[in-house]
Amino acid sequence: MRRGDTGRGRDRGGKKQFKKKFLFRKKKFCKFCDEKIAFIDYKDLRLLQAFTPERAKIFPRRISGTCSKHQRKLMQAIKRARTLALIPFTSD
Amino acid sequence: MLQYETIFITDPGLQEEEIDALLKSYEQVTGAASGKVLKVEKWGKRRLAYPIGRHEEGIYVLMVLECPPESVKEIDRRYRMNDRILRHLTVRVEHEAQLGPSPMIRPRPAEREEIPGEAAFTP
Numbered sequence: 301m302r303r304g305d306t307g308r309g310r311d312r313g314g315k316k317q318f319k320k321k322f323l324f325r326k327k328k329f330c331k332f333c334d335e336k337i338a339f340i341d342y343k344d345l346r347l348l349q350a351f352t353p354e355r356a357k358i359f360p361r362r363i364s365g366t367c368s369k370h371q372r373k374l375m376q377a378i379k380r381a382r383t384l385a386l387i388p389f390t391s392d
Numbered sequence: 393m394l395q396y397e398t399i400f401i402t403d404p405g406l407q408e409e410e411i412d413a414l415l416k417s418y419e420q421v422t423g424a425a426s427g428k429v430l431k432v433e434k435w436g437k438r439r440l441a442y443p444i445g446r447h448e449e450g451i452y453v454l455m456v457l458e459c460p461p462e463s464v465k466e467i468d469r470r471y472r473m474n475d476r477i478l479r480h481l482t483v484r485v486e487h488e489a490q491l492g493p494s495p496m497i498r499p500r501p502a503e504r505e506e507i508p509g510e511a512a513f514t515p
Contacts, residue, residue, distance in 0.1 A: 338487065339489055341489060341495060343495050343496055345495070345496075383481055384452075384479055384481055385440035385442055386441060389442065
């Protein structure tokens with residue numbers, strides 16, 4: 301199984317071992333939906349930095365669990381902050 | 393009339409008065425079209441996340457305007473003409489949060505310590 305796979309709906313036959321392994325994995329949820337954040341501000345650096353770890357790449361949805369709607373808004377905010385040199389495009 | 397939020401980054405060598413003069417000129421542009429400036433925030437000198445030109449620092453200024461689209465076009469044109477402005481960004485105001493003080497200058501309340509997304513680190 302690929303790295304970062306959730307194990308959900310990816311097993312195509314025969315790999316019961318994996319299914320068992322992920323049985324008790326905590327369900328991911330969208331942080332923004334949970335906290336009812338409707339608007340993601342590109343000026344809110346603390347928030348954006350939480351989603352651009354280490355190399356300043358955008359934290360992928362499959363790992364963070366953010367829903368597609370919020371991931372899109374987050375992406376927009378991060379890109380705006382990058383143009384304004386508030387957060388880096390990349391770091392080392 | 394529409395609301396816009398605009399930020400520009402100037403050369404760090406710019407004096408306070410020069411920035412005020414810039415602000416005044418933009419205010420005149422909006423005023424001429426019977427628009428108004430709703431908010432001005434000077435974030436002061438900040439370290440840039442990456443060098444722009446030869447500059448490692450820049451002075452950030454944010455404005456929220458209520459004006460017709462033509463004024464924004466004019467202000468944008470002025471931004472581009474001025475070579476002491478390193479970067480600029482103008483967006484429509486899409487949330488009332490943008491009208492209040494921005495997270496840059498707002499002291500962070502204690503309860504905001506546990507920020508959404510931070511926990512999202514743990515996959």
